[in-house]
Amino acid sequence: MTRTMRAKAGSDAPEPRIRARNKERILNAAVTLFADKSFHGTHVKEIALASGLPKTNVYYYFPTKESIYAAVIERLIAGWDRAFEHIVTEREPRDAIAAYIRAKLEYSRRHAAESRFFANEILRGAQFLERRQRQHIRDVTAQRAHVVEEWIRRGQMAPVDPRHFFIMLWSATQFYADFGALAADVLEKRRLTRKDFDAAAETMTRVILDGCCTPSRRSR
Amino acid sequence: MTRTMRAKAGSDAPEPRIRARNKERILNAAVTLFADKSFHGTHVKEIALASGLPKTNVYYYFPTKESIYAAVIERLIAGWDRAFEHIVTEREPRDAIAAYIRAKLEYSRRHAAESRFFANEILRGAQFLERRQRQHIRDVTAQRAHVVEEWIRRGQMAPVDPRHFFIMLWSATQFYADFGALAADVLEKRRLTRKDFDAAAETMTRVILDGCCTPSRRSR
DNA sequence: GTGGAACCTGACACGGGTGTCAGGTTTTCC
DNA sequence: GGAAAACCTGACACCCGTGTCAGGTTCCAC
Known part of the structure; x- marks a missing residue:
């Protein structure tokens, strides 16, 4: 929770590098998968695989699959x-x-x-x-x-x-x-x-x- | 199995009424659901509900969800x-x-x-x-x-x-x-x-x- | 009206997908 | 170099969706 607030509130402090890099990777992998197989057809495991991260790590940055989808839209x-x-x-x-x-x-x-x-x-x-x-x-x-x-x-x-x-x-x-x-x-x-x-x-x-x-x- | 062959082979005999009616209902319900929620987002239970048939009955006419999808395309x-x-x-x-x-x-x-x-x-x-x-x-x-x-x-x-x-x-x-x-x-x-x-x-x-x-x- | 085919159904097995948790490791900053 | 924060992870609980099965009911032809 604290980390999320930190990242969002960061009006002055920039998003930490690792965080930014990994979220970027996840989002890039997700957009392709969602495009190919729709929301329900895409599994978090696949997103993880495609971004070279373990599934649990994906959940470290995004609380739910839906939140990944929303982040892609925002971008x-x-x-x-x-x-x-x-x-x-x-x-x-x-x-x-x-x-x-x-x-x-x-x-x-x-x-x-x-x-x-x-x-x-x-x-x-x-x-x-x-x-x-x-x-x-x-x-x-x-x-x-x-x-x-x-x-x-x-x-x-x-x-x-x-x-x-x-x-x-x-x-x-x-x-x-x-x-x-x-x-x-x-x-x-x-x-x-x-x-x-x-x-x-x-x-x-x-x-x-x-x-x-x-x-x-x-x-x- | 025999029923499927009967229905498909029917070059002369028309498809039995009940069969035709129910398949029609299922397909009509399915096309809307698939359109709204995609293949993976649609559950057979919902198709059954929307067509007023119990789920098991849907499986009586179509062996898999995929076969329903294929039938919709064919139509x-x-x-x-x-x-x-x-x-x-x-x-x-x-x-x-x-x-x-x-x-x-x-x-x-x-x-x-x-x-x-x-x-x-x-x-x-x-x-x-x-x-x-x-x-x-x-x-x-x-x-x-x-x-x-x-x-x-x-x-x-x-x-x-x-x-x-x-x-x-x-x-x-x-x-x-x-x-x-x-x-x-x-x-x-x-x-x-x-x-x-x-x-x-x-x-x-x-x-x-x-x-x-x-x-x-x-x-x- | 009777036999067999077609039709119908509730209960359930099974697999797999989402999300959690407890405990590790690395980075960062003083 | 040491502590705190950020980062990472394997194992697992839980849910829910697909498809099966055994046994029932209705239809239809003779």
Whole structure:
């Protein structure tokens, strides 16, 4: 108990090295396992094995399996914001959105486990996401939605619902990491390569940008 | 053992009524539970409870929990084809794709549990999908990809990779059913209504169709 | 209405997963 | 270099989920 308080209260004192290193190891192992086999399909013994620590040692740092899961989520939420950095009024929508697509795809390619973990949590109805975490997601999205609205107001973009538009971007970019098994099947590949991700970016950019960023046309 | 053979061998004799009814109940209960809580998170006892049958009775029809899971998959795969029915060379791409989006969204709205179950299976790397089932998905997709290629050849559609294009359509339409929790959060709603699905269809159709179905433009 | 197949069920064996505990070892800081 | 805190660990208790079994009931065809 005392150690937990110490670690959490540490507004000035940094987290002890060993502690930080081991928690890091555990979390890294856990995110992959949870992504592959879900919460109930993953056993603490496996997490321990994958992080090179005895099971009891894992319990020294985390009181329950659930607390490991929660810690993984906490770490991921922090990354949510970064994806949106490109969406700013100063940029042209075409450039900004293209950059967003590339960045998002690249991120989910390189952090496939994290991506799948998160997707799975949402799929389950976001049961573990805390109220404040959901609020955070809402806030960040709303903020960027205003940017899109501004673009539309200025006539730089076709009038689409910004939230649905974001959802569309998110789903398309997530897909290749989350549903890699299916995507590979459909593309008749054994595994997805960097080239496949590039082709995906190309298709997406073409379809989405040419679809909503040419204000002069109103073909419907 | 004999009963299983009887039921499977029945090329002429139909499956006995009680058997058919009970298996149906079990499968219906199972798909929702598996979707909500994953394979390992779902207990046979719960499936039994949800289908109004004692647990032992469930085991009378299915030898293992895994066999229930496999049966659910088998039932779902059959539905894969139907979504693609709209994609035929005879139609104009614009109409066909719009119809596909509407049909797919409507289906995932009404069968959210099935949809989430399937998404989760893919997320896990499609570990339970049999070889022939994966082959089936590949075949059906390849067939419809040819339709798109034909449209492109005729100049009715912008030159995009048909498989990536399908993936984009699939991910966008799936999203609202699979990630309903997040979508509702982002849209600041408690639950997604029919109207939200309509708005989603509107946004998607607008972005995708105006993006790739106007052959005269080549703005890049 | 009777025999056999199909159907149903409570009780229970068994394995394995979570989390504990008591007692060790290492690190850290004076 | 010595004490206290942090760190580590094997053994084990306990629960609960899967799947079995033996014996009962209902259905159906003749």
